[in-house]
Amino acid sequence: MKPLCTLIVVLFVCITSFAQPPRIIILATGGTIAGEGASADRAAYTAGKVPIESLLKAVPGIEKIAAITGEQIANVGSQDMSIDIWLKLNKRINEIFANNEADGIVITHGTDTQEETAYFLNLSVRSGKPVVLTGSMRPSTAISADGPKNLYDAVTVAANTRSGGRGVMVVFNESIFDGRDVSKGSTTKVDAFRSPNLGPIGQVYDGKVIYYMNPIRKADKETPFDISTQKVLPKVGIAYMYADAEAGAINNFVKEGYKGIIIAGVGNGNFNKAFYDAIAAAVKKGLVVVRSSHVGSGRVTQFDEVDDKNLGTIVSDDLNPQKARILLMLGLTQTSNKDILQSYFFKY
């Protein structure tokens, strides 16, 4: 009799859990997906206008994929994304998963800094549950607005049982990107995102999700970056190198009390004599200087043309400058030891 009872209980639990649709919370932050204009083209539209409730109404059938609730975290064009909003997002996401309020999270976000938010959360969300960012290139009032389709696809991915444990992702124009590698690669087109070093990790097509890769550079449940009590992050600036560049930006960061500098170098994280001298002075003052590159893909390797040992610099591996800045800011909340910081760049 006992085994039969157990079987019935197990069957009941299985059936009821199958009957439950996945619970998805959409955290809205603004962007073109919530943009509004006076005409059907993109002239003078404003990003971050439409509330999450109206966005959802524009996506017929979305309620069949998941039990969806929406929360407005911010409503800004993502050029105005801030550390304040990042900390708020991090806190809310960690709380949602710790309290088991949802099975997955979708974040609607402007495209300009979407790659930065994706990587910030990839490093700081303490969970293996799916977190998916999306947005659009055309405002909600434009012809063939891409927002509703992207939102539908993002919810599809977040609700899929195979989406866990892949770190934070960006879903855009039917591609699924790893939040670490993804980068905006077109200023205006609807296929705005690329993954320059990996390619997309999967595709979403007519409600079906297909994965090809599982990124291993993610922090997940083991993240060392606990920023739950952080009100600000250590200041890190980016200095852009080009032919005959002067080192004013670097000197200014030192003067302003920044804790770290990312060099958006040429080639393999390279720079001229003016930059070299300014970097040497910054390192002597205790700033952590990371060599990255503005090439757009590929690694920056140690001890190549630049002697990192002598100069006291570390390298970003294949993180672009804006992502290297995020890892350095988070890394500096834990340590100022350059060996440990360098190890973060090879791990995350």
Ligand SMILES: NC(=O)CC[C@H](N)C(=O)O
């Ligand atoms: N396509 C967009 O989302 C760009 C609009 C705006 N600049 C933003 O990033 O939010």
